[in-house]
Amino acid sequence: MFNYIKRYWKENLIVGLILLGAATSQTIASVLNAEAFNALIALELDRFLTAVVQMLFAWLSFLIFTYVQIVKVSQTKQKMLTAIRGDITHRIEQTSYSNFHERQVGTYTSWLSNDMTTIETQTFDGFYNVLSGLIATVTSVIALLFFHWTLVLWSFFAGAVTLLLPRLYEKKMSEASLFTTQENERFLSRASDMLGGFDTLFSFGLLKQMHQKINHASLNLETARNNQARVTGRVAVLGALGNIFGQLSTLVLTGFLAFQALVSIGSIASTGNLAGTIFNTVGNLSQQIASIRSTRPIFEKFESIELVKEKDTDKMSTVEEGFILTDVSYSYGDKCVLKEVSYEFKRGGKFAVVGASGSGKSTLLNVLNGKLTDYDGSATLNQTELKHMSGKDLRKQILYIDQIPYLFEGTIRENITLGENFGESKMTKALKESALEEVVTALPQGLDTSVGEGGRLFSGGQRQRIALARGLIRGKTWILVDEGTSSLDEASALEIEERLVSNPKLTVIMITHHLRESIKDRLTGILTLK
Numbered sequence: 001m002f003n004y005i006k007r008y009w010k011e012n013l014i015v016g017l018i019l020l021g022a023a024t025s026q027t028i029a030s031v032l033n034a035e036a037f038n039a040l041i042a043l044e045l046d047r048f049l050t051a052v053v054q055m056l057f058a059w060l061s062f063l064i065f066t067y068v069q070i071v072k073v074s075q076t077k078q079k080m081l082t083a084i085r086g087d088i089t090h091r092i093e094q095t096s097y098s099n100f101h102e103r104q105v106g107t108y109t110s111w112l113s114n115d116m117t118t119i120e121t122q123t124f125d126g127f128y129n130v131l132s133g134l135i136a137t138v139t140s141v142i143a144l145l146f147f148h149w150t151l152v153l154w155s156f157f158a159g160a161v162t163l164l165l166p167r168l169y170e171k172k173m174s175e176a177s178l179f180t181t182q183e184n185e186r187f188l189s190r191a192s193d194m195l196g197g198f199d200t201l202f203s204f205g206l207l208k209q210m211h212q213k214i215n216h217a218s219l220n221l222e223t224a225r226n227n228q229a230r231v232t233g234r235v236a237v238l239g240a241l242g243n244i245f246g247q248l249s250t251l252v253l254t255g256f257l258a259f260q261a262l263v264s265i266g267s268i269a270s271t272g273n274l275a276g277t278i279f280n281t282v283g284n285l286s287q288q289i290a291s292i293r294s295t296r297p298i299f300e301k302f303e304s305i306e307l308v309k310e311k312d313t314d315k316m317s318t319v320e321e322g323f324i325l326t327d328v329s330y331s332y333g334d335k336c337v338l339k340e341v342s343y344e345f346k347r348g349g350k351f352a353v354v355g356a357s358g359s360g361k362s363t364l365l366n367v368l369n370g371k372l373t374d375y376d377g378s379a380t381l382n383q384t385e386l387k388h389m390s391g392k393d394l395r396k397q398i399l400y401i402d403q404i405p406y407l408f409e410g411t412i413r414e415n416i417t418l419g420e421n422f423g424e425s426k427m428t429k430a431l432k433e434s435a436l437e438e439v440v441t442a443l444p445q446g447l448d449t450s451v452g453e454g455g456r457l458f459s460g461g462q463r464q465r466i467a468l469a470r471g472l473i474r475g476k477t478w479i480l481v482d483e484g485t486s487s488l489d490e491a492s493a494l495e496i497e498e499r500l501v502s503n504p505k506l507t508v509i510m511i512t513h514h515l516r517e518s519i520k521d522r523l524t525g526i527l528t529l530k
Contacts, residue, residue: 001119001123001124001127001292001295001296001299004080004083004084005080005127007080007083008076008079008080008083011072011075011076011079012076014072015069015072015073015076015128015131016131016135018065018068018069018072019065019069019128019131019132019135019136020135020139021061021065022062022065022066022069022132022136023132023135023136023138023139024139025058025059025061025062025065026058026062026136026139026277027136027139027140027142027143027274027277028054028058029055029058029059029062030140030143030270030273030274030277031143031146031270031274032051032054032055032058033055033266033269033270033273034147034264034266034267034268034269034270034271035047035051035054035266036048036051036052036055036266036269037265037266037268037269037270038264038265038266039051039266040266041265041266069132073128077120077124077125080124081116081119081120081124084116084119084302085112085116087302088108088111088112088302088305089112091302091303091305091307092108092305094307094308094309095305095306095307095308096306096308096373096391097366097370097371097372097391098371098372098374099305099306099308104189104192104193105192106185106188106189106190106191106192106193107185107188107189109188109192110184110185110188110189111185111301111302113188114181114184114185114188115181115184115298115301118177118180118181118184118295118298119295119298122177122291122292122294122295123291123292123295126288126289126291126292127292129288130285130288130289130292133280133281133282133285133288134281136277136278136281137277137278137281137282140274140275140277140278141155141278143270143274144271144274144275147254147263147267147270147271148257148262148263150253150257151250151253151254151257151271154249154250154253155246155250155275155278158242158245158246158249158250158279159246159278159279159282161242161245161246162242162243162245162246162279162282168238169231169234169235169238169290172231173231173232173235173290173291173293173294174290174293174294174296174297176224176227176228176231176232176294177228177291177294177295177297178294178297178298179224179227179228180221180224180225180227180228181297181298182224183220183221183223183224183225184221186217186220186221187217187218187220187221190213190214190217191214191217194209194210194213194214195210197210198210232291235290242279242282243279243280243282246275246278246279246282247272247275247276247279250271250272250275250279251268251271251272251275254267254268254271254272255268320347320382321346321347321381321382321383322344322345322346322347322349322381322507323343323344323345323368323379323380323381323509324344324378324379324380324381324383325341325342325343325344325345325377325378325379326342326377326378326379327340327341327342327376327377327378328340328341328342328364328367328375328376328377328378328379329341329375329376329377330360330363330364330367330372330374330375330376331376337358337359337360337363338360338363338364338367338375338529339360340377341360341364341377341527341529343525343527345368345507345509345525346507346524347507348504348506348507349507349508349524349525350500350501350506350507350508350522350523350524351508351509351510351523351524351525351526351527352509352510352511352512352515352519352520352523352525352526352527353365353509353510353511353512353526353527353529354511354512354513354515354526354527354528354529355528355529355530356530359529359530360529361482361511361529362482362483362511364529365400365480365482365509365511367379367386368381368386368398368480368509369394369395369398369400369480370386370389370391370394370395370398371391373386373387373391374387375387381394381397396474396476397476397477397478398476398478398479398480399467399468399470399471399472399474399476399478399479399480400480400482401464401467401468401471401479401480401481401482402482402483403482403483404460404463405455405463405464405466405467406454406455407451407454407455407458407463407466408451409450409451409452409453409454410450410451411445411447411448411449411450411451412436412440412443412446412447412448412449412451412466413427413447413448415451415455415466415470416430416447416466416469416470416473417473418470422473426473427447427473429472429473430469430472430473431469433468433469433472433499433503434465434466434468434469434472434499435465435468435495435496435499436462436465436466436468436469439462439465451466461493461495461496464496465496468496468499468500477505477506477507478506478507478509479500479506479507479508479509479510480509480510481500481508481509481510481511482510482511483511483512483513494516494518494519497510497516497519498518498519501519501522501523502522
């Protein structure tokens, strides 16, 4: 947390100066309260009115500083939260395919949303509350010194007692906060899973399961939040007890000093306000510090994303030789799904990979695509072992198309370019080679037509064409298709497969359960996995 405060030290320094201005204005107003009280006792009207006017200006200054503080604190918090989100996504960018998929997408979403809310309210708000309180305490202690030095000494003693009481629950506070964060992740993951499967549940008349499972996750989250509230309440009560003790004891001490004629009677009005500032701060300090510390596991969780250093290899401009597999095997834990596969996929060839479910077809394509690098045996491209190649460099040559390509919310153009810039000639060529040109031409808004959430406004065949256009516009000549046409109608499936096998520039490796005779006769080879 402090790394981000240091990173934006200029902004936080400005916030500190604003807090100092607010605290000074409030302290001056409290001191002037004694002056007004003494003027009343002495029945000096002019002196009383002067003190009231001075107090008015002090409180107006306090209000101005408060407004500026709210705006500046919000701006600084949002900058730091944006930086945290940026660091998380940078770590995700640098992790491996398998490491990323160790967690559900809903978990990462929770990190970027729920956890940011927790950090904002518990960490940053807590930090600014502590900073504001400490500055106000320092100005109040200095003001008490002008009344009598014993008030300062007593403030230190009573403050220490107030500070120690809530620390009894510091560990439980941290545990409760972490448990709530974990339940937040589980809830968001469950809700995303159920809502994402709406169509499936709807088709089977099982929508009631969506309510049941989301409600069950919500009850668990409710329990966690209630437990955190109980712990927070105990800490608050202990802090309040110390606060009450400090303020009452300061009032008694000021009264005693007034009886001894060591301070004016009007001092009671000021020392009470100043003591309230001090002990309100100290009473809440342990709770605020515990709240800040309770988010430490959240930051540690972000750091748990394992970084995978990109291999420093010679960049591959073109692929002159194809894939050569020698006794390639792959296991998920103790389960071997790919066993001693030897085969050669020559450059420019058109290949099919067939076999029963569970025979390792998709695993093989993930090895070829560089997603899975912990395989046994040898798998080379251009005579270079895949596990020793830069994954980013490898995937610049290869386009992977799965059964249902993912489309981002946006237009057809945005889903093809993915934020990169391409000339119109390249776009036109990619549309033609992917059989997408006629589809785009028939749409009123053409390339600027929205695809809807997850591409729901487009058919499976149209999504396949958009995914193919993504690769072709980038000059990719190696196409890996994982059951890419299995869910399409016969005409769409045949058209896409015809486009792939008839393009002499492409090397195609496609997984299929239904190898059509018209396509089979035009293949370079068929790899059958058992």
